[in-house]
Amino acid sequence: MITTPVALLVLISAAMHATWNCGLKTSPDRLLDTVGMTLAGSLLAACALPFVPPPAPASLPWMGLTVLVHIGYFLFLVESYRHADLSIAYPLMRGMAPLLVAATAPLMGEALTPGLLAGVVLIGVGIMLPAWLGLLRGTVSQAGVGFACANAFIIATYTLSDGHGVRLSGSALSYTLWLYFLNAWAILAIAWWQRGHAVVAHLRRRWAIALTGALLSLGAYGIVLWAMTVAPIPAVAALRESSVIIAALLGTLLLKEMMGRWRIAGALLVALGAAAIRWG
Numbered sequence: 001m002i003t004t005p006v007a008l009l010v011l012i013s014a015a016m017h018a019t020w021n022c023g024l025k026t027s028p029d030r031l032l033d034t035v036g037m038t039l040a041g042s043l044l045a046a047c048a049l050p051f052v053p054p055p056a057p058a059s060l061p062w063m064g065l066t067v068l069v070h071i072g073y074f075l076f077l078v079e080s081y082r083h084a085d086l087s088i089a090y091p092l093m094r095g096m097a098p099l100l101v102a103a104t105a106p107l108m109g110e111a112l113t114p115g116l117l118a119g120v121v122l123i124g125v126g127i128m129l130p131a132w133l134g135l136l137r138g139t140v141s142q143a144g145v146g147f148a149c150a151n152a153f154i155i156a157t158y159t160l161s162d163g164h165g166v167r168l169s170g171s172a173l174s175y176t177l178w179l180y181f182l183n184a185w186a187i188l189a190i191a192w193w194q195r196g197h198a199v200v201a202h203l204r205r206r207w208a209i210a211l212t213g214a215l216l217s218l219g220a221y222g223i224v225l226w227a228m229t230v231a232p233i234p235a236v237a238a239l240r241e242s243s244v245i246i247a248a249l250l251g252t253l254l255l256k257e258m259m260g261r262w263r264i265a266g267a268l269l270v271a272l273g274a275a276a277i278r279w280g
Contacts, residue, residue, distance in 0.1 A: 084144025095127025
């Protein structure tokens with residue numbers, strides 16, 4: 001069960017996460033803005049690393065796995081937003097992940113109460129329903145759905161990896177900072193290989209946006225990693241996905257995407273699922 005303070009912090013994290021994803025969706029160059037955000041996050045983490053103890057050695061294999069799969073996460077994120085609306089791609093990516101986490105949780109020693117399981121299912125159904133209906137009706141890109149579904153598996157992988165790594169680290173703050181310090185370099189190398197010196201010119205123009213995105217991303221991720229040390233991983237993973245409500249509103253109000261009754265129904269199911277997790 002998640003206590004009220006932890007639940008509120010996870011919801012704040014969800015809002016921060018949806019906000020930076022909305023910014024990325026509107027970007028004129030999503031790959032290079034992703035590089036800018038991760039690089040800014042790495043530099044912020046580097047400034048703080050001298051003031052925190054190193055994570056325990058037992059957590060390092062899990063951290064390494066997360067850094068590796070994050071490469072795929074960022075690349076698939078860029079492609080998902082290239083082919084699909086924010087209010088479709090974001091919910092689908094974030095919606096499948098808690099179902100996958102919940103399915104593997106018993107193998108990792110996590111208990112699933114009836115209320116928690118009901119909440120995970122409600123959130124998953126509420127998030128995926130609009131995307132699948134849109135796909136059946138031909139109003140949603142198959143490529144966008146494909147990239148979003150693939151990214152859901154990646155999200156589930158690093159959620160489980162981080163959940164166990166942060167518990168072994170001895171310090172959620174230290175684990176988060178080291179993870180963010182290491183995250184940027186592979187995606188920077190890929191962008192440099194593809195775009196060369198255009199990377200530098202882009203970062204000079206949009207450094208303030210990169211810094212804002214990094215602060216939102218770092219804060220959101222750090223809160224979730226800390227929450228995983230004091231609450232069940234499936235519960236934290238599922239409650240965090242209430243960010244889809246915010247993403248749907250941002251997509252409708254700011255990006256002028258068509259929400260429709262099915263997206264509203266999906267958001268209501270997400271809210272019911274979050275309540276079931278809170279009281280489960």
